[in-house]
């Protein structure tokens with residue numbers, strides 16, 4: 001019988017697991033199965049009730065002690081169990097992604113709304129109600145794998161559709177444009193945005209000289225930098241942001257007709273963001289904020305949903321815009337070409353193992369299926385090379401398509417063979433084509449309207465081989481100006497503050513000046529002047545580039561102010577409780593919010609239960625310190641004289657409210673809790689609601705929650721020292 005160092009009995013493999021051990025084990029019987037998650041079943045491993053073994057399947061009797069020459073003697077090289085364990089451990093880490101290293105993912109399903117074969121022969125869009133398994137990875141771009149979620153950055157939004165005609169990867173971002181127009185500039189851009197080479201600072205941020213040096217020298221980045229300085233760069237959660245394929249793609253119908261499309265993901269819960277002070281604080285208090293939100297939403301059955309849409313441009317319309325469809329620094333304004341919804345994606349199942357699924361997943365914009373094709377966007381064309389190339393080094397060879405998460409659900413057969421970590425056992429004698437030995441198998445499939453082999457769109461090209469940027473790519477400011485003009489007043493203020501914050505960290509004055517004079521002054525003079533005065537730069541004299549006429553001057557679809565869902569589903573409300581709180585008000589709020597799909601969390605002075613005014617026990621979900629107001633969408637304080645009295649003398653409770661106020665959140669206080677507002681000298685407003693009972697404040701509180709922030713409070717909130 002083996003004993004560990006304390007002389008305790010180590011459980012043996014033939015001890016049966018207790019019911020509570022079984023209850024605590026992770027599930028292989030999670031719900032929401034689909035063809036892909038079922039295919040992963042073969043690879044899942046559950047150790048419950050199983051013997052501990054070596055990698056060779058030999059049962060291990062002692063996992064506590066190395067084989068030694070006597071209890072105090074040297075360790076023996078022959079200890080194959082210790083060597084195997086340590087060797088494997090030594091190689092546990094793989095290189096992280098060069099960009100988008102920090103991410104998290106979920107399984108789900110895509111359902112087509114209709115038969116869209118008039119648009120594309122892609123089979124996953126061919127029938128109303130057709131279901132296709134998906135795996136989606138969200139990410140930040142700049143920071144390493146362990147960096148914080150809420151940094152100011154672009155978010156990756158990569159979707160793998162496991163269609164019955166092979167994998168289609170839509171590898172997009174949460175912003176519809178990019179920093180550069182040609183892939184050959186990508187390494188330069190990434191070297192500039194990554195932490196500086198001498199001290200590896202900053203992590204997950206862009207407030208440093210090399211980033212602003214590059215973007216101020218590269219005016220094509222102007223539009224994307226505007227997005228990065230806007231609230232879009234600090235989303236409230238992954239389910240509160242849009243996704244974009246960015247590039248113009250082609251779709252091909254069964255007759256071979258091609259159209260241009262831009263892909264969009266529209267979140268069903270609307271688009272809304274953090275505020276900057278909050279985002280920075282969350283990065284310290286909960287670096288996993290977005291990851292946790294996604295995980296918990298799925299575990300709670302509150303599944304994130306997104307609609308897939310396309311903007312469609314007929315071949316004949318390719319040149320009808322005042323920008324080039326192939327230029328990835330341009331959007332097609334939705335007012336010119338509306339987004340047509342094709343289907344809905346629901347994320348309904350968390351991975352079982354982060355490394356095996358999320359980390360080893362590999363996406364590629366070149367993974368397309370019949371019915372979808374590329375455009376000549378030079379950024380897209382370069383991406384088609386980069387992804388497999390980087391994955392070969394990240395995943396240690398060219399067989400990473402065999403990893404369970406990357407395998408298509410469509411059958412796969414070809415004559416590619418061998419290489420590191422080959423898992424498939426190919427039968428047959430002829431790994432070449434044509435062959436007669438295996439009767440010519442596997443064989444080509446001719447293209448067809450349905451079920452055919454892939455054929456590239458036969459675009460006619462007649463050109464000189466040159467290194468040149470098209471003249472139609474030369475307007476770098478019109479759409480940056482369009483974005484600025486489309487923002488609400490609050491959003492404009494945030495953009496000014498973001499530029500000022502970022503550029504204030506730039507040491508070299510000539511870089512600050514170049515950004516203001518050469519870039520911002522060509523976008524908007526108010527923007528440039530306001531930023532200049534906050535960063536110690538003389539105001540600009542005027543634009544250096546003549547503005548170009550634009551098809552539209554405002555696009556309401558760009559402002560988050562117009563993108564809320566109108567409901568409060570999934571919103572989280574903190575309920576502050578202490579001994580003496582009005583327990584009935586807490587219960588009433590909880591059920592009222594639940595009816596609308598929102599949730600509450602009780603926060604107390606500590607994690608210990610409190611006694612309500614009517615003598616019941618309420619257990620906080622977390623102490624206030626563990627779940628500060630920055631982690632919620634709104635705060636509620638029930639009445640109760642003793643509880644309010646205690647909070648008045650508790651700096652943490654007062655800070656809780658002040659911070660929620662400063663971050664423009666809806667706050668409702670009932671009964672005696674009014675004294676907290678008076679004590680803190682806060683002025684009631686459309687979102688700071690005071691009442692004697694829930695009925696009095698409920699409608700306004702829920703309406704404020706649906707609007708997400710009380711923007712009108714912002715000028716007053718600046719005076720709050722939270």
Ligand code: HDE
Pocket residue numbers: 097098099100103137138139155156157158171172173178182183184186244245246247361362363379380382383386387388390391
């Ligand atoms: Fe990527 N990008 N990218 N990118 N990208 C990678 O591939 C690259 C670009 C995007 O969750 C890398 O497997 C080049 C645009 C996402 O695993 C790498 C260029 C867009 C992800 C790479 C771009 C993206 C990546 C790093 C310019 C939005 C994360 C690891 C030509 C449409 C996918 C990897 C995941 C990842 C190259 C520009 C989105 C190095 C060369 C534009 C969402 O291959």
